[in-house]
Amino acid sequence: MKLTQVILIKIVITALLWSGPLLLFPASWLTAVGVPAPETFLVFYRLLGAAYAALLAAYLFGLFSIMGGGKPGATVVMGVVSNGLAAVILAFFGFHGAWSAWGFWAWLYMWGSLALTAALTLALFIAWIMADRGPEKSLAGAAPAK
Numbered sequence: 237m238k239l240t241q242v243i244l245i246k247i248v249i250t251a252l253l254w255s256g257p258l259l260l261f262p263a264s265w266l267t268a269v270g271v272p273a274p275e276t277f278l279v280f281y282r283l284l285g286a287a288y289a290a291l292l293a294a295y296l297f298g299l300f301s302i303m304g305g306g307k308p309g310a311t312v313v314m315g316v317v318s319n320g321l322a323a324v325i326l327a328f329f330g331f332h333g334a335w336s337a338w339g340f341w342a343w344l345y346m347w348g349s350l351a352l353t354a355a356l357t358l359a360l361f362i363a364w365i366m367a368d369r370g371p372e373k374s375l376a377g378a379a380p381a382k
Contacts, residue, residue: 239308239363243299246315246356250292253349258285270339291318312364319357326350 257266258281266281291314298311327350329335335346 237359237363239312239360239367240299240302242356242359242363243295243302243308243311243315246319246360247292247295247299249352249356250288250295253345253352255285255288255292258282259289260285266342269345270342271345272338291315312360315360316357316364319353319360323350323354323357326353 263278263281294311294314298308298315301308301311326346330347330350335343338346
C-alpha cells in the first residue's frame with residue numbers, strides 16, 4: 237500500500253470515528269451507545285476532538301506534500317507516534333477492563349479503535365519505509381549530497 241493511501245485512510249478514519257463524533261455528537265448520542273459521558277466531562281471530549289482535528293490538518297498537509305513531490309517525514313513520524321501511543325494506551329486500559337461495563341457498541345468502538353490504531357501505526361511505518369527507499373530519497377526531504 238502506498239504512503240498516500242495510508243495517510244488518506246488515516247484521514248477518513250480520524251474524521252469519521254474520532255474527531256467528528258467527539259466534536260459534534262451530542263452527549264446523549266455518546267451515552268446511547270454506552271460511553272460514559274457525564275456533562276462535566278463533555279469539555280474534555282470536545283478538546284480531544286479538537287486535538288484530533290489538528291492531527292487531521294497535519295495529515296492533510298503531509299498528503300498534499302506528497303502529491304506535490306515533497307517528503308512528509310514529520311507527518312509520518314507524528315502519525316506513528318500518535319497512533320502507536322494510542323494503541324499502547326488503549327491496549328493497557330482495554331486489557332485491564334476499563335470499558336468492560338460499557339455498552340456493547342461503545343465496547344466494540346474501543347476495541348476497534350485499538351485494532352485500527354495498531355494497524356495504522358504499522359501501515360504508516362511500512363509505507364514510509366517503502367516510500368523512502370532509494371539513494372535519491374531522504375526522510376525529511378532534503379536533497380542528498382552529490
